[in-house]
Each structure stands twice: as structure tokens, then as C-alpha cells.
Amino acid sequence: MPGVLPDGEPVPATGELPATALARAGERGFGVYVHIPFCASRCGYCDFNTYTAAELAGGVTRESYADLVLAEIALSKRVLDGVKAPVETVFFGGGTPTLLPAADLGRILHAVDDAFGLAPGAEVTTEANPESVDPAYLRELRAAGFTRVSLGMQSAARHVLAILDRKHTPGRAVEAAREAREAGFEHVNLDLIYSTPGETAADWDASLTAAIGAGVDHVSAYSLIVEDGTRLAGRVRRGELAVPDDDVAADRYLAADAALSAAGLGWYEVSNWAASEAARCRHNLLYWRGGDWWGYGPGAHSHVGGVRWWNARHPSAYAARLAEGASPGHGRELLSAEDEYIEDVLLRIRLAEGLPVSSLRAPGRHAATLAAADGLLDSAALADGRAVLTLRGRLLADAVVRDLLP
Template sequence: MPSALPAGDPAPADGSLPASALAEVGERPVSLYLHVPFCATRCGYCDFNTYTSAELGSAPGSSRQAFLDAAHAELALAAGVLGERAVDTVFVGGGTPTLLAADELVGLLAAARQHFPLSDDAEVTTECNPESVDAGYLEALVAGGFNRISFGMQSARGHVLRVLERSHTPGRVADVVGWARAVGFGSVSLDLIYGTPGESLDDWRASLAAALALAPDHVSAYALIVEEGTRLAAQIRRGELPAPIDDLQADCYELADDLLSAAGMGWYELSNWSRPGHECRHNLAYWRGASWWGVGPGAHSHVGGVRWWNVKHPRRYSAALAQGHSPAAARELLDADARRVERVLLESRLAEGLELSVLTASERARVPDLLARGLIEVGSDGRWTSEPEVNNLRSSVPDHRWSSLSSPLADARLRLTRKGRLLADAVVRDLLD
């Protein structure tokens, strides 16, 4: 079942934001996330905020049309709060957005465009399950303004897909990628999962090879996380399936990095690789701490240091907007230190790295040790130290220079090495005060 929402402070019924948050955003573009909460079936590993027809039933406010009406109303509410503001990324996720009819999905984008002018080069993405579309559907999406699509491939091995309870066959992905190219999508992404119970390293190698054979522009590769409350967690607890193996997942990550890099796809975030110019700008907005408004049941938003999240159930979501109220369940105002810590957590995941100036003096004093352990690298102007150079760097830059951040380190950045990427959470814990 979907995971629980966090606690927080009461959110205003009119959706209003503090003047300080709006002033911080200024005239800069924002991003929109649209959450479609419907799935044909619930995959055994999933704890996303999604619902099948059987789970929703026929009660008022549960229908697809009720959701669409409410989403359109929330877009209008967002425009009233944010004012006339350009949007440079739109991302439709779920759930399975492509369970909506093509004209309904295009209609959501048209409603967003009605309230927020899209930048000329706006990135407009939808997630898609391979079994839910045909060539005609994809053509309608391109005609309606979508230019990027992300297919949930997960694996090329049938037995792995069965454990994940995915309904498509391995060959279906090749069909939909071919159709997406033919109808004019400018960027095609594939999502993969590694570490599924019963998946070997050779299985994972086969999935990577199958994905690369389709020449995607972007690949996301995520380690399977067993979430409490899911069918998969229950199966593992009962001994019906083995738990994921940490060392095997690490091997899978290194293999992905090797094969994707060899194919000309650079990593730009811990779990994401792309051809140059095909990075997901929407997700980069999240990782860089930009502002976005999340529309839909359970969707999260962040504007100028204010974060809020909507009620989760579609009926409650629709009811709130039908009464002219914000669907926000709660919110929190992030203070300067919380935002700084979040910045370290998020930007250290990026290939572009984190500015050393974001760190406190005591945190900067820990940098030499992390360098010596081969967990991070430091550089500027796109030039990074490599692990064999750490000792030379350390001898040429006294420790007190790290903590005072005197020239020439004032513009330096740090990022994770591949070894550090495998231990990202631990590295950040060691770095932060």
C-alpha cells in the first residue's frame, strides 16, 4: 500500500504562500509535476501513491473524470498563487499516466499551458508503461506537445518481470521505443531496476544490453528497495523469495556504469545516465533545489523554501478542490540550515558536484579524509582530481586551507567518486556536522 505522508504544519485552505517564498522565486521559471494516481494492477514492489479500479470502487470522487476535474482546478489554484510565470519543465508521473486516454493526457498539458506559459524549449515528459500504448496513442501525445517519454522497462528477463509483477513482455519495449522514435519524440528514456530476487549479474547484463540495443537517450537504473507494506516485503518475510543482496547490487551498479559509459552515456546523477544534452531537466530542478508545484493526490511541492504535500486519496483530493480549497494536507517552512543540509544531500549526488563554500568550516575540514579514502573528488572548471592524485593534492593543499576555503579553493566543488556513489548516504553522514 502507499507509504504514509509526513507530519507537518497546517496548510492554508487557499493555498497561499508567504511573501518571502514568492519573492525568492521572483520571475524565474518553475516546474510542474502532474501525478496520475491510477494503475491497472499494483506491482508487488510498489508503495507509490497509486490505486487500481478495485481499490477505488465506484464512490463519488473516485472516477477518472473526477480526478481530471480536480487536477484542472488545482492548476488554476496554482496559477492564482504563483501568478503569471513561465514553466520550463512539465513531468507527468504516476501511477500510469497512459491509462488516461490520449486526449485526456493532452488535455492536462493544455490546461497547464493555459495557466502557465511554457518556455519555448520546455521539456515535457510523461512516464509510460509499455503495455498501455500503441503508435497512434504516442503520435497523439507528440501532436499535443509532449517531447520526452520515459518507459518503465525494468528488465529484459521474463522471470525478473514476473517477480516484479510487471505485465509487459520483454519484447514490448522494443516496439514502443520504435514507435516513439517514429512519431517524433525528441528524447526517449528507459527505467531499469536491479537487485530483484532471483536476478543474477548475467540477467542484469542482458537487460543492460537489451536497453542499449534500443539506443535510448537516457537510462535510469535503480536498486530495488523492499518497502514495508508491499507484497514483495511479505514474500521475503515469509521466505518465499530471497532478500536483495547488497554486494550483488553494488556489482550491478558498477556494471551499469561500465556499460552505459562505454556506450557514450555519462552519469549526471547517482542513478541516471544520458547522452549529452538529454539529461532530465525536470529531475535536475529537484536536485538543484528549484521550485515546483506538484498537482494531484499525494503530490509534493516546493516553492522558495516552503514544502507541502497533498492529501493522498483521490476522493479526498477531489472533494477539497470541489469545495474551492487547496488539497494540501500539511506543509513545512524550511529554515536556512535545513535548506543547506538538503543542498548537501542532493547536490552531492550530481556529477556537477557541490560547491565547497556550502559546507561549514568543520565540514570542510573533513574533506581531506574523504579524499584520502577515495570517496570524493574535488575540482573546478570541470576538472576533477582522480583517486591516484589524492596524496599529491593533500600534500600541496594544507588542511587549514580546506577549512578556511582561501584561494584557489573558493570556487572548488566536490562530488562522489564511483566508490563514493556506492556509499553515498554514508559519505554524506560522515561529511555533515
């Protein structure tokens, strides 16, 4: 089954955290993630924790869901009592958050603000499918305090959307981006997927041209991953679709970087390009820089002060635990110093800002010198004390990480 949660150690019924974790909370920033598990239909490539209405028949409903999240917010307020860490970013993901009424998303946001306080200028993002929003809905979101919308475009080619089981028409994402800007959203992202079976170089070029033409200030582009247990994986296994080719994926990435860079969107993380520093997704930067966040909703993960935990996966189990006044946490782990070191290198090397060479151990510093000589790390940045991936290094980022973590 895709996305099965690990067991970990038990989470206390109260959700309480060790004093050492509370003492460190917010040292690198604090954010909130809200998982909305509903989808109108299931995309064949997706292994996220999502459910259609038919799959939840008789259980948790869209109408009751906001109140469940509010109950977990109240629990988190008790757990973090005394922690002085205003919320810098809020990210609603899924699933399709915009299948809930905009008023419910606003209620959740306001509950977060009441519990912890939103930092001045906090970034508030929601993901959305292009067909799940309209101008009135977007205006309501903006009025509720949302500052950023991330739209799942994936492709501008109709046959590629069909392979991915996406329901929107090729032009709808661009239209929704325009509607978001007209509703007052300064920051709008389009998500793209490349190397889908059957996608041609011309298809990918058309998708990039459409995304750039939409006038958004942020684009994310990810190579398709065939996840075990998905409908797409079954089609690949039966030979109905070809396995995505690594060389093709590399070519698509290079095309994306060239087109987006020429359009004034610079890379700031391996899979993300933005028109300015202000346009970068601050919530994702919080993750990559090792910050803290509380994840609300079924299956959501959290990290505070070196403790990571994850909620019960199924919405019914999540709801049942909250109804008992207990934490919905399924399991947790206390990260060791070694765990934190590995994650720090693994995540920060993906950023255009890189990571300080001084933060690496001696073998890693030596490996960084060799990587620069091999054209995988920027030599000038290394001379200034930072390990920064080159374009070629981005294509081989996993290999670079392995070398930096001997």
C-alpha cells in the same frame, strides 16, 4: 501503511503562501509535476500512491480526473498571481499517466501553459508502461507538446518481471521505445531495476544490452528497495524471496556504469545516464538543484520558496476538497535555513557536477579533503573547488553525505 503522509502544519483553505515564499519563487527554476494515480494492476514492489479501478470503485474515475487537476491548476494560478516564473519542465508521473486518454494529458498540459506559460523549449515528460502506449497514442502525445517519454522496462528477464509483478513481455519496452522515436520523440528513457531476488548477473547484463540496443538517449537504473507494507515485503518476510544483497547491488551498479559508459551514456546523477547534456532529465535536475515546483494530484508534493506541502493522499479526499473550492493540501512545512542547507548538500552531491566546496561549512570542507584522500571524492575536482563523487564514492554516497554534514 506505506507512504503515509506526515501531518505538518495546516495548509490554508485558500492555499496561500507566505510573502517570503512568493518573493523567492522560481529563483532556481520552476517546474510542474502532475500525479496520475491510476494503475491497471499493482506491482508487488511499489508503494507509490496508486490505485486500480477496483480500489476506486464508485469514486474518482479516469474520465473525471483531468477536470480535477484543472481545478487545482486554477487554484495554483490564484496563489501564484504576480509570480513571474515560466514553467521550464512538466513531468507526468504515477501510477500510469498513459492510462488516461492522450487528449486529457494534453488538456492538462495546455492548462499549465495558459496559467503560467511554458518557457521556450520547455521539457514535457510522461512516464508510461510499455503496454499502455501504441504508435497512435504516442503520435498524439507528441502533437500535444510532449517532448520526452520515460518507459518502465525494469528488466529483460521474464522471471524477474514476474517477481516484480510486471505485466509486459521482455521485449515490449524496447519495441515501445522504437515506437516513441518513430512518433517524433527525440528523448526516450528506459527505467531499469537491479538486484531483484532471483536475478543473475547474466540477467542484468541482458537487460543492459537490451536497453542499450533500444537506441534510447537516457537510462535510469535503481536498486530494488523492499518497502514496508508492499506485497514484495510480505514475500521476503515469509522467506519466499531472499533479501536483496548489498554486495550484489554494488556489482550490478558497477556493471551498469561500465556498460552504459561504453555505449556513450555518461552518468550525470548517481542513478541516471544520458547520451548528451540535452538528453538529461531537466525536471529531475530541477529537484536536485533545489528548484521550485507545484505538484498536482492526490498525494503530490510541492515546493515553492522554502515552503513544502503535500496534498491529501486519497483521490476521493483530494476531489472533495477541490469541490469545496479549497486547497487539497494536507499539510505543509516551512523549511529552516538548516533544513535547506542539509537538502542542498544531500541532493547536489549526487550530481556529476557536484557542489561548490565553498558552500560547505568548515567541518564539511575538512571532511571533503579526507574523502578525496580516501578515493570517495575526485581530487582534481576538489582542487578546482567542487566536491564530486568518484565511482567508489557513488557506491557510498550516503556515507559521504553524512561526513559532509557534521
